[in-house]
Amino acid sequence: MNRRRFLQLMVAGPMIVSAPLQIPLALASDNTPAATLLRASEMLTGRQGLDASVADRLCQLLSKQNSRFPGQLARLMAHLQSAGETDRQRLVDSLDDDDINTALAIISPWYLGYTGHPSTTKATDDAEFVTFLSALMYEPTRDVTLRPSYARAGSDYWAEVPQGVNAPPMPVGIRQWGENAPAAAKTIPAPDAPWLLMVQGKARTLAEANALLAAEKK
Structure with a gap:
């Protein structure tokens, strides 16, 4: 088009x-x-x-x-x-x-x-934020859907099972977990080399990333 x-x-x-x-x-x-x-x-x-x-x-x-x-x-x-x-x-x-x-x-x-043009394969791109709440793409469905946001039902809304959903009980004390959730990572691991090459835009696929790493070792 x-x-x-x-x-x-x-x-x-x-x-x-x-x-x-x-x-x-x-x-x-x-x-x-x-x-x-x-x-x-x-x-x-x-x-x-x-x-x-x-x-x-x-x-x-x-x-x-x-x-x-x-x-x-x-x-x-x-x-x-x-x-x-x-x-x-x-x-x-x-x-x-x-x-x-x-x-x-x-x-x-x-x-x-x-x-600009946001990229899913590069760490940096030319995209610049303009507005969220005023973005017109949400207008056609405003009568049936809310504008998406990070907290649609208040703080810790995710701790309650959504209405109409059958789910097992939430763990005891879930609201007090915060940053100390049992599965929370204490440190951020170093990225895998192939993944890092793809994020940097140096490779488009895992095969390309591995080929580049293999060439660097020669």
């Missing part, structure tokens, strides 16, 4: 096309990059009242990752305003490839909550 088609699908959701395409009047006179990004975000996502503090952080992160972003943002906003389109599908069609890339760089973090 190309990037233009992906953007079209993103702006075609029922929660988006139902909202009017307009520029927030309260911010129309503010030409700072963060305010411009907020206006572009609301036009592209179809949501009014997006968090200005999130927009400010997003603008800072995108500008840090790409020094040309402020200029690309200004260009995109100029095209959005001059297109004269109220239909988002036609609006996307009117954008060139550079504007499409800029629009995706803006919209994706609003939905995912981060910029």
